Amino acid sequence: MKVILEPWADHHLDLLKRTNAPAMKKHLGGPESEEKILERHERYLTMASGQMFAVLIVPEREQAGSIGFWERTWQGETVYETGWGVLPEFQGRGVAKAAVAEVIDEARQHGKHRYLHAFPRSANVASNALCRGAGFQLVGECDFEFPPGTVMTSNDWRFDLSSR
Numbered sequence: 001m002k003v004i005l006e007p008w009a010d011h012h013l014d015l016l017k018r019t020n021a022p023a024m025k026k027h028l029g030g031p032e033s034e035e036k037i038l039e040r041h042e043r044y045l046t047m048a049s050g051q052m053f054a055v056l057i058v059p060e061r062e063q064a065g066s067i068g069f070w071e072r073t074w075q076g077e078t079v080y081e082t083g084w085g086v087l088p089e090f091q092g093r094g095v096a097k098a099a100v101a102e103v104i105d106e107a108r109q110h111g112k113h114r115y116l117h118a119f120p121r122s123a124n125v126a127s128n129a130l131c132r133g134a135g136f137q138l139v140g141e142c143d144f145e146f147p148p149g150t151v152m153t154s155n156d157w158r159f160d161l162s163s164r
Contacts, residue, residue: 005053
């Protein structure tokens with residue numbers, strides 16, 4: 001499956017609402033309120049470091065999900081973190097794998113940090129398999145706060161952006 005990443009824009013609000021479904025948020029604390037969705041959309045539009053993207057299937061340019069990377073402090077070091085969501089009708093077709101490869105390239109081009117981390121919930125079999133298949137190294141299990149105020153058991157996956 002061929003995808004492109006389109007920088008997040010105002011017209012992606014509907015995509016954000018579509019990814020707020022119970023099936024898409026079961027490993028992330030459940031759907032967010034309309035107010036939280038609007039706050040998230042504004043954050044995506046104004047990120048100071050990193051970038052959010054809509055994942056588009058090509059050549060149709062059909063919206064299939066979202067992915068991004070941003071700075072965070074993790075264990076005393078500033079790193080990039082990534083997260084993604086693929087709409088159910090596109091799952092199992094290689095969309096997430098292609099999008100993760102693209103976001104790795106985007107983070108690498110920024111050249112600011114050596115590592116890109118992903119923190120899927122330990123029980124999220126698909127996202128953990130995606131990390132493994134994309135070349136991330138499993139650092140180990142960790143407690144991870146997401147959404148704010150909710151601690152979940154996650155796996156810490158790390159990709160070395162200095163490697164080719």
